[in-house]
Amino acid sequence: MEIKNExxxxxxxxxxxxxxxxxxxxxxxxxxxxxSVGTTIDFTDQKSTEISSYEITNCGIRTFVNGxxxxxxxxxxxxxxxxxxxxxxxxxxxLTESLTKHKFKIKEVNPINKxxxxxxxxxxxxxxxxxxxxxxxxxxxxxxxxxxxxxNTHTIYMDSVKSYVFLNSFGSNIYQDLxxxxxxxxxxxxxxxxxxxxxxxxxxxGGFEILSTEKAENLSVKTAQESIQLLEAKSPxxxxxxxxxxxxxxGTLIHEALGHACEADLVLSKESILAGRIGxxxxxxxxxxxDDPSMGQGSKFGLPYELFGSYFVDxxxxxxxxxxxxxxxxxxxxxxxxxxSSRMNVPPNGHGRASSSSYKPQxxxxxxxxxxxxxxxxxxxxxxxNGILCEDFLYGYTNPTTGNFQFKCKFSYKIKNGEKxxxxxxxxxxxxxxxxxxxxxxxxDKNTFGFSSGICGxxxxxxxxxxxxxxxxxxxxxxxxLN
Amino acid sequence: MENTIDIFExxxxxxxxxxxxxxxxxxxxxxxxxxxYTNIELEENSIKFSEIGSDHGVSIRIYNKRGSLGxxxxxxxxxxxxxxxxxxxxxxxxAGTADPNFQNLPLKYKTYPNVKKLYDLNxxxxxxxxSIEYVKxxxxxxxxxxxxxxxxxxxxxxxxISYVFNSNNIEVFEKETIFSISSNIIxxxxxxxxxxxxxxxxxxxxxxxxxGTNTALEALKNAKRNLNRIKIKTKKMPVILSPKGTINLxxxxxxxxxxxxxxxxxxxxxxxxxxxxxxxxxxxxxxxALIDGAVGSSNFxxxxxxxxxxxxxxxxxxxxSGLLHNSYTAGKxxxxxxxxxxxxxxxxxxxxxxxxxxIQTGTSSIEEMxxxxxxxxFLNSTGDSANIATGDFSGLIxxxxxxxxxxxxxxxxxxxxxxxxxxxxxxxxAVSKDYRIYGPFKAPYVRIKDVQIIGSxx
Numbered sequence: 005m006e007i008k009n010e011x012x013x014x015x016x017x018x019x020x021x022x023x024x025x026x027x028x029x030x031x032x033x034x035x036x037x038x039x040s041v042g043t044t045i046d047f048t049d050q051k052s053t054e055i056s057s058y059e060i061t062n063c064g065i066r067t068f069v070n071g072x073x074x075x076x077x078x079x080x081x082x083x084x085x086x087x088x089x090x091x092x093x094x095x096x097x098x099l100t101e102s103l104t105k106h107k108f109k110i111k112e113v114n115p116i117n118k119x120x121x122x123x124x125x126x127x128x129x130x131x132x133x134x135x136x137x138x139x140x141x142x143x144x145x146x147x148x149x150x151x152x153x154x155x156n157t158h159t160i161y162m163d164s165v166k167s168y169v170f171l172n173s174f175g176s177n178i179y180q181d182l183x184x185x186x187x188x189x190x191x192x193x194x195x196x197x198x199x200x201x202x203x204x205x206x207x208x209x210g211g212f213e214i215l216s217t218e219k220a221e222n223l224s225v226k227t228a229q230e231s232i233q234l235l236e237a238k239s240p241x242x243x244x245x246x247x248x249x250x251x252x253x254x255g256t257l258i259h260e261a262l263g264h265a266c267e268a269d270l271v272l273s274k275e276s277i278l279a280g281r282i283g284x285x286x287x288x289x290x291x292x293x294x295d296d297p298s299m300g301q302g303s304k305f306g307l308p309y310e311l312f313g314s315y316f317v318d319x320x321x322x323x324x325x326x327x328x329x330x331x332x333x334x335x336x337x338x339x340x341x342x343x344x345s346s347r348m349n350v351p352p353n354g355h356g357r358a359s360s361s362s363y364k365p366q367x368x369x370x371x372x373x374x375x376x377x378x379x380x381x382x383x384x385x386x387x388x389x390n391g392i393l394c395e396d397f398l399y400g401y402t403n404p405t406t407g408n409f410q411f412k413c414k415f416s417y418k419i420k421n422g423e424k425x426x427x428x429x430x431x432x433x434x435x436x437x438x439x440x441x442x443x444x445x446x447x448x449d450k451n452t453f454g455f456s457s458g459i460c461g462x463x464x465x466x467x468x469x470x471x472x473x474x475x476x477x478x479x480x481x482x483x484x485x486l487n
Numbered sequence: 488m489e490n491t492i493d494i495f496e497x498x499x500x501x502x503x504x505x506x507x508x509x510x511x512x513x514x515x516x517x518x519x520x521x522x523x524y525t526n527i528e529l530e531e532n533s534i535k536f537s538e539i540g541s542d543h544g545v546s547i548r549i550y551n552k553r554g555s556l557g558x559x560x561x562x563x564x565x566x567x568x569x570x571x572x573x574x575x576x577x578x579x580x581x582a583g584t585a586d587p588n589f590q591n592l593p594l595k596y597k598t599y600p601n602v603k604k605l606y607d608l609n610x611x612x613x614x615x616x617x618s619i620e621y622v623k624x625x626x627x628x629x630x631x632x633x634x635x636x637x638x639x640x641x642x643x644x645x646x647x648i649s650y651v652f653n654s655n656n657i658e659v660f661e662k663e664t665i666f667s668i669s670s671n672i673i674x675x676x677x678x679x680x681x682x683x684x685x686x687x688x689x690x691x692x693x694x695x696x697x698x699g700t701n702t703a704l705e706a707l708k709n710a711k712r713n714l715n716r717i718k719i720k721t722k723k724m725p726v727i728l729s730p731k732g733t734i735n736l737x738x739x740x741x742x743x744x745x746x747x748x749x750x751x752x753x754x755x756x757x758x759x760x761x762x763x764x765x766x767x768x769x770x771x772x773x774x775x776a777l778i779d780g781a782v783g784s785s786n787f788x789x790x791x792x793x794x795x796x797x798x799x800x801x802x803x804x805x806x807x808s809g810l811l812h813n814s815y816t817a818g819k820x821x822x823x824x825x826x827x828x829x830x831x832x833x834x835x836x837x838x839x840x841x842x843x844x845x846i847q848t849g850t851s852s853i854e855e856m857x858x859x860x861x862x863x864x865f866l867n868s869t870g871d872s873a874n875i876a877t878g879d880f881s882g883l884i885x886x887x888x889x890x891x892x893x894x895x896x897x898x899x900x901x902x903x904x905x906x907x908x909x910x911x912x913x914x915x916x917a918v919s920k921d922y923r924i925y926g927p928f929k930a931p932y933v934r935i936k937d938v939q940i941i942g943s944x945x
Contacts, residue, residue: 077540
């Protein structure tokens with residue numbers, strides 16, 4: 005694999021030099037350096053508002069001694085500058101260590117010396133800007149022409165190619181060639197005084213072929229269709245209802261409401277309601293939840309690319325792997341980075357992720373999902389007396405300390421005596437994690453298993469994540485509305 | 488951070504190349520941002536992480552006479568790279584569509600305001616050890632309290648310089664400092680096992696204005712107020728917004744709704760409401776960039792246009808002048824830019840943003856406002872945001888309490904509320920004289936009558 009010129013300085017000699025400099029002053033160090041090259045194309049109402057290209061370099065040097073971390077961030081990949089910054093970072097770790105109350109060690113793991121590359125059919129750098137623009141224009145046109153009710157269209161194409169080197173004091177030296185693409189489409193429709201909007205996106209790790217999939221080709225028409233459908237939707241009436249969540253909502257619900265509380269850094273800082281609950285029954289006894297960011301998930305959904313929530317290794321050099329969170333309703337594992345796994349005395353499970361090399365890795369999810377079971381969706385609806393069928397979401401959040409969560413659904417249909425009825429918009433759901441997990445009463449089969457991808461924020465950093473599941477049913481959920 | 492001369496030379500070189508190389512050239516702009524920062528993090532009420540970092544970069548915007556824009560950026564600062572990104576930007580420009588609404592980049596201004604105290608010299612001598620002292624203040628508050636079991640938080644300092652150059656002879660630069668501190672305290676009621684958290688932060692231009700102790704004490708107060716949570720029944724009642732609640736439900740939505748871009752696309756619930764009554768007489772608001780030492784203050788905006796003070800709402804009337812513009816939206820509407828072009832960094836094209844959003848304070852104290860409420864809600868924060876196109880809001884009370892017979896009582900679990908913002912503005916029946924400043928917001932307590940509360944108690 006061809007290593008990018010500016011990253012060639014991170015060779016074995018350089019690594020030996022750093023190892024010598026560190027000596028026994030510190031317990032652990034790692035260096036991440038990335039060069040990202042990318043394009044953004046932004047169109048509104050069939051006109052370009054931004055067409056841009058960039059090249060950005062990031063480098064972060066992290067050091068650790070006995071409970072104290074140091075971090076030094078720079079932007080120029082100059083050998084001498086990195087060497088002096090490494091010494092400054094060591095100083096920072098030692099200073100932190102002199103003040104920290106919680107002393108601990110990072111447990112050594114086997115080093116990895118490997119290169120990884122995202123396979124692409126059409127390399128992003130080989131596609132002309134003109135071709136990328138044509139594609140955006142095509143989607144803008146499809147959305148604008150969909151109906152006279154369409155008032156505004158907005159399409160954003162973003163791609164980036166990242167060359168990424170990782171070194172650490174365990175002897176890992178990992179080089180990765182990564183490739184990301186995302187197409188986002190927003191349509192506003194209007195009828196009388198009512199304005200409604202819908203957003204959809206496709207994307208993942210791969211090349212330009214991502215946009216040739218059926219899902220991508222239908223993107224803007226689907227968005228236009230949805231925004232028009234929402235014009236006729238009714239406002240919900242607040243109260244308590246049985247909810248049937250589609251795969252997208254079920255996935256984001258499990259990500260927000262359960263996943264964040266599984267992050268071991270929040271457990272150690274006493275911010276998680278799941279602290280001390282390993283081995284306890286926390287959910288409906290027929291539910292399994294896992295986080296599996298390993299590569300190869302896209303093909304399960306018939307997609308010729310990788311999901312956004314997938315990675316080869318995390319940003320601390322730990323290989324991605326499947327971790328069981330809940331098995332038959334019993335809480336099994338937290339998600340870990342090197343620090344939390346060392347402190348909780350378990351092997352790391354590959355969840356140390358950072359939004360770029362300028363940020364420190366935090367404990368983050370990858371691809372979190374509910375495993376399918378045996379309910380047929382139609383039967384699930386027929387079996388529901390007074391409920392709401394909720395499809396897709398606008399956003400959601402959870403307070404991991406209290407366990408209170410809240411979600412806004414994109415589409416919601418009233419269910420009366422087993423029949424799907426009128427469409428409602430802006431349905432807001434709220435509940436308490438530990439109560440809601442036990443109120444799950446049905447889990448759908450593999451025929452409807454689906455996922456969605458997005459960007460998740462924590463501590464000022466954003467990373468790509470995916471989540472999913474089958475349709476699930478939850479009893480007695482609070483629904484907010486304007487009336 | 489000292490080589491200002493190099494930046495000027497580099498930028499002028501870039502503009503010249505752009506003028507020479509771009510076919511059908513109309514105008515170009517070079518923006519340079521540089522920053523240096525430190526960050527100390529606290530976890531489990533113990534210092535855990537120290538960071539020093541720097542960032543810098545340059546971006547170029549080039550327009551041709553058809554109004555097509557090309558944009559490119561990088562974080563390397565040398566002539567070779569400038570040439571490369573200009574070449575890229577020209578390629579992007581050539582590929583773009585014509586835009587007859589584009590007029591020009593800002594023309595040269597004769598005078599700029601002279602806003603003071605945007606830069607605090609103390610940053611030059613601030614050491615990591617000094618920064619740690621602020622974090623130690625946080626630690627002490629948590630250690631000294633019986634209910635507090637953990638705290639996370641951080642202290643950051645940063646110095647930023649931004650430079651704007653364009654081919655219409657704009658050439659400005661500004662240096663500013665930002666200091667911030669935050670605390671998230673976890674408290675536990677040992678007898679019931681219930682935990683809750685409280686968050687507080689400060690963002691200031693001046694180091695001396697930062698207080699770790701006050702930040703942690705306020706976080707602790709919020710955390711304790713959020714213990715003993717109950718569920719309540721659905722009912723219509725008055726709501727008192729804390730300063731944070733006022734930001735969530737009044738200031739932030741208005742900040743979005745008066746963005747001229749949203750307005751021009753007719754995606755704001757305030758479209759067609761100019762010069763009309765949109766709220767009660769208690770609602771008076773301005774966007775003032777000229778307050779000495781304020782976080783949202785600036786002498787010029789992200790395109791080099793002088794900043795100013797703009798009246799937005801006067802006694803409930805949304806003023807004709809109440810829109811925020813950058814040069815593009817202003818040109819499209821045939822008015823002057825209001826100096827509200829905002830750039831997160833060199834890597835983004837200018838959008839539109841507020842400076843300091845100042846709501847006029849009232850005459851009652853917060854105590855008096857609460858005393859008058861027999862049964863109501865004290866709303867400290869919500870994680871939800873309104874639909875700006877329609878003004879509809881429905882969401883969760885993330886932190887809030889019951890008010891009973893003029894006193895703040897138990898905290899709320901799983902309680903939601905819904906209202907259209909125009910109704911919310913019209914239902915304001917008191918604004919406190921007490922206020923808080925959070926970043927660019929000056930926010931008092933605000934009382935709203937008749938809000939639909941959706942409880943989860945059966």
